[in-house]
Amino acid sequence: MINKSISIITYSRKHMKHVIAQLESFLGSEFKITGHSIQEGIKGPVSDTLVLIGHEYLKDEAMKYITQDSDVLVARRSLNHSELENILQIPKGEKVLFVDVNKYLAENSVSLLEDLGINHIEMYPYYPDIEYSHRADYAITTGETHLVPDYISKVIDIGYSKIDLTTITEIMLKFDVMDERAKKLSSKYIQDFVYSSKKVVRTLKENNLIMKQLNTILDVINDGIIGIDGNCNIIFSNENAKKLFDSNHDDNIDLNIISDLDILKICGNNFEKYRKIHEINGKKILLTMMPIKQDDSDSGIVMTFKDLSEIVEMENMVRSNLLKKGHIAKHRFSDIVGNSEVMKKAINIAKRLAKSDSTLLLTGESGTGKELFAQAIHNESKKSNGPFVAVNFAALPENLLESELFGYEEGSFTGAKKGGHTGLFEQAHKGTIFLDEIGDASLKIQARLLRVLQEKEVLRIGATKIIPIDIRIIAATNKNLDELVERGEFREDLYYRLKVLPIEIPPLRERKEDIPYLIERIMNRFPNGRDMKLSSELERALMDYDWPGNIRELENVLEYMYNIAEDNIIDIKKLPSYIDNISIKKDAKYSEIGYNIEKIESKIPLKDAYTILSALKREKEEGNIHISRKRLADLLNKTHLTEQMIRKRLDILAELNLVVKNRGPKGTRITYQGERFVDKIKENRIKANI
Structure with missing residues (x-):
């Protein structure tokens, strides 16, 4: 009678206990099973009727301890199939680590899974001391969860591998107990098979349900959809496609009636995407074709057909919804009204920069039309079909501004809306967001804005999920951001992130030649405003005013006078009372030359003012709008004016709005008011020793 005694040699004690438990479940208590762990150390020789070595990789080490008179069997292993369903749920293409105690086990387990047909993921063996460069979100392990890298959050533990059916059969044959245990053995493995099969059947049922759902979805989609194989045979179509081709069955659909398309030239050829307008049965159709990829080769094509009339209708609906939201x-x-040189220059720069997706910063005084520029830039940009979302930092308190900009999750704070709130950055996805009055943003908001600019992603208040966004950012301010940075009121890193593409919009006082055109445009907005005229006296007064509120103030003044006008001629008496320096009548000292001579003479000799301004005017007429002080001194080197005298007089002329001084190489330029000063002196031949 054979002595029913088995010794097992495994690497670890934990694995040894697992193998003993598996053998006892098949062989029963009449077998004596002794375990040995190489990790803990084996004392003395191992001698038995049968010595079972746990893995092929342990054979050389185990044989050192086994006596020559013992029969030896190396176990073959199989993975725990009950957990395969979880592995199948891993998204296609994911990088996955298979974690085990050593290289052999990790690589062997990967091979076993691949033999089972698990090929939708990229598996990499991982074991202690490996130099590993791949980052992965998933890990699979056979009970060795303690070896999984800390950064991996999704771990599938399939448990220790089992001794496979062939090894169990060999053991039973060795001890001549196959007959009495065959039923139990087959029953056990059939149970496992049935359990796995049930999962497969359930999955198939789910797939059948999914297929029915997909067919329903295909039929309710407004577009026609057709699938063809590599030989141009139709493999599926939806109801709308059949209607488009006047067919009741796939076999009757004739793709050759598509105008200007040879479908046979496309089938079987590699292409990325096809999107063109064709005609089918008298209808203009947008045809889109995408290749069906399988093993990096094209195995068919999915065709979609959209009626162009529906596209126009959808665009109108989208624009209507955006209009309702103001986006x-x-x-x-x-x-944009701008015939002056400075305005033409600003518009030309804006048009060029509109083509870029980089962040743009508009600077200029209040009322100069920064949002008008922002909208025009958006409509000229690659994102013109997306939303245009405007937010004013000066109009909202900080706590409300943060939730409006970034959005929030449900329950993130008291009063939060059920379902949460989509922030303005998310609403601007695929479009432009206009950050008006950015200089009024708090430092807290600035910190969050910096992340959006750097990473192009937002995090809602109370959320943990980061949302990527594709937006173009245009910021605007009427404040001096350089000074705010120096005072620590504006983040320097945010300032340079915003100032990638700067555009300065000139104030109205620097482009007074645009005023008549602006007056005409504004008056035309009012009912019958086109028929109303301004008196010449009023026009001169409007030209001479400095307009600290810029175009917005001009609009308000014209609207006020339009509403109180008694006939079609608006005279200077209709000016609002708060403007006390615009009217020639209101200043008895106002000269016919268009400026207060006494005021000029009280600060600077009239001859010096005329000399400097005449030189600037001549340069402008020759195309040199801005000139440096050194250049001006060279032009006036035959006069009594030194460079130091010129500098002081330019400061005074700037105070009187006759010139505009700029820092750096930009230099000085004459204003419209300065030009009128020179012209009027010439016209009236004023005797001022000139």
Whole structure:
């Protein structure tokens, strides 16, 4: 009678206990099973009727302890199939680590899974001391969860591998107990098979349900959809496609009736995406074709057919919804009035920069039309079909501004809306967000804005999920951000992130030649405003005013006078009372030359003012709008004016709005008011020793 005694040699004690438990479940208590762990150390020789070595990789080490008179069997292993369902749920293409105690086990387990048909993921063996460069979100392990890298959060533990059916059969044959235990053995493995099969059946049922759902979805989609194989045979179509081709069955659909398309030339050829307008049965159709990829080769094509009339209708609906939300840019560059040189220059720069997706910063005084520029830039940009979302930092308190900009999750704070709130950055996805009055943003908001600019992603208040966004950012301010940075009121890193593409919009006092055109445009907005005229006296007064509120103030003044006008001629008496220095009548000392001579003479000799301004005017007429003080001194080197005298007089002329001084190489330029001063002196031949 054979002595029913087995010795087992494994690497670890934990694995040894697992193998003993598996053998006892098949062989029963009449077998004596002794375990040995190489990790803990084996004392003395191992001698038995049968010695079972736990893995092939342990054979050389184990044989050192086994006596020659013992029969030896190396166990073959199989993975725990009950957990395969979880592995199948891993998204296709994911990088996955298979974690085990050594290289052999890790690589062997990967091979076993691949033999089972697990090939939708990229598996990499991982074991202690490996130099590993791949980052992965998933890990699979056979009970060795303590070896999984800390950064991996999704771990599938399939448990220790089992001794496979062939090894168990060999053991039973060795001890001549196959007959009495065959039923139990087959029953056990059949149970496992049935359990796995049930999962497969359930999955198939789910797949059948999914297929029915997909067919329903295909039929309710407004587009026609057709699938063809590599030989141009139709493999599926939806109801809308059949209607488009006047067919009731796939076999009757004739793709050759598509105008200007040879479908046979496309089938079987590699291409990325096809999108063109064709005609089918008298209808204009947008045809889109995408290749079906399988093993990096094209195995068919999915075709979608969209009626162009529906596209127009959908665009109108989208624009209507955007209008309701205010997320649309109404103005274009053609809406900007600007015939002056400085305005033409600003518009030309804006048009060029509109083509870029980089962040843009608009600077200029209040009322100069920064949002008008922002809308025009959006409509000229690559994101013109997306939303235009405007937010004013000066109009909202900080706590409300943060939730409006970034959004929030449900329950993130008291009063939060059920379902949460989509922030303005998310609403601007695929479009432009206009950050008006950015200089009024708090330092806390600035910190969050910096992350959006750097990473192009937002985190809602109370959320943990980061949301990527594709937006173009245009910021605007009427404040001096350089000074705010120096005072620590504006983050320097945010300032340079915003100032990638700067555009300065000139104030109205620097482009007074645009005023008559602005007056005409504004008056035309009012009912019958086109028929109303301004008196010449009023026009001169409006030209001479400095307009500290810029175009917005001009609009308000014209609207006020329009509403109180008694006939079609608006005279200077209709000016609002708060403007006390615009009217020639209101200043008895106002000269016919268009400026207060006494005021000029009290600060600077009239001859010096005329000499400097005449030189600046001549340079402007020759195309040199800005000139440096050194250049001006060279032009006036035959006069009594030194460079130091010129510097002081330019400061005074700037105070009187006759010139505009700029820092650096930009230099000085004459204003419209300065030009009128020179012209009027010539016209009236004023005797001032000139």
